[in-house]
Amino acid sequence: MPSQNKPIVTTNRYEELIRGFIEAGYEFKAFGKEAVGKTMFLRHDIDFCLHRALEVAKTNKKLGVTGTFFIMASGFAYNLLDKENQDLVRQIRDNDQIISLHYDPTVYDDIQRGFEIEKNLFDGLFEEDIKVISIHRPGPFLDENNTRLGECEHTYMDKYFNDIKYCSDSGGRFKYGHPYETEAFKSEQPIHLLLHPVWWTHDLNTPTEFLLNWQEEVAYRTIDKTLDNCKTFDKKAFWETA
Numbered sequence: 001m002p003s004q005n006k007p008i009v010t011t012n013r014y015e016e017l018i019r020g021f022i023e024a025g026y027e028f029k030a031f032g033k034e035a036v037g038k039t040m041f042l043r044h045d046i047d048f049c050l051h052r053a054l055e056v057a058k059t060n061k062k063l064g065v066t067g068t069f070f071i072m073a074s075g076f077a078y079n080l081l082d083k084e085n086q087d088l089v090r091q092i093r094d095n096d097q098i099i100s101l102h103y104d105p106t107v108y109d110d111i112q113r114g115f116e117i118e119k120n121l122f123d124g125l126f127e128e129d130i131k132v133i134s135i136h137r138p139g140p141f142l143d144e145n146n147t148r149l150g151e152c153e154h155t156y157m158d159k160y161f162n163d164i165k166y167c168s169d170s171g172g173r174f175k176y177g178h179p180y181e182t183e184a185f186k187s188e189q190p191i192h193l194l195l196h197p198v199w200w201t202h203d204l205n206t207p208t209e210f211l212l213n214w215q216e217e218v219a220y221r222t223i224d225k226t227l228d229n230c231k232t233f234d235k236k237a238f239w240e241t242a
């Protein structure tokens with residue numbers, strides 16, 4: 001079992017993928033900028049792990065590219081208000097990356113009201129005024145995909161999703177083909193590329209292996225956090241009951 005102290009690093013696969021776009025002359029831009037020619041909108045939805053997100057942010061900085069990290073306020077996997085997590089988000093931004101909100105509309109009966117609550121929280125915590133957000137598992141939301149949330153655009157609007165090429169690693173694979181194989185890449189057209197950090201840190205074989213590996217890390221971190229919060233916790237008991 002890996003220890004919680006084992007460093008999380010991005011893989012060569014990630015670096016090679018991004019280098020391919022750099023070498024092809026792609027310009028990495030913020031959502032909202034004009035999509036012409038070799039424009040890359042690099043998007044990272046953070047469904048699982050801010051620690052892994054930070055490693056991808058550091059790698060982006062090393063490679064000299066900017067991505068947009070969309071972070072959840074209502075996710076099951078991390079608490080955005082936790083101090084350590086707030087610090088991780090600020091460190092992602094300190095690595096010359098853009099931060100914004102990854103919004104799950106299914107959490108609220110009133111999608112616009114829910115969005116207002118989360119935007120105010122996110123902007124308040126990080127002193128931002130976010131303009132473009134991404135939506136977590138959009139589902140029926142895609143039926144009216146050009147609807148704004150408040151004043152904000154989102155990444156499933158036509159201008160980012162249908163008018164330019166969209167590639168995603170959802171589920172741990174490029175379901176609709178590798179981005180280099182797309183007509184857009186071959187003809188030097190704009191690309192919107194969604195990469196979830198959970199698939200690009202560590203070298204494993206199947207989506208399930210990646211997710212089990214992440215769950216192990218969470219278990220170790222949870223043990224340490226439990227000890228921080230309750231000195232009477234006997235760490236050994238975890239192993240005895242595991």
Ligand SMILES: [Zn+2]
Nearest residue numbers: 045047136137
């Ligand atoms: Zn998501």
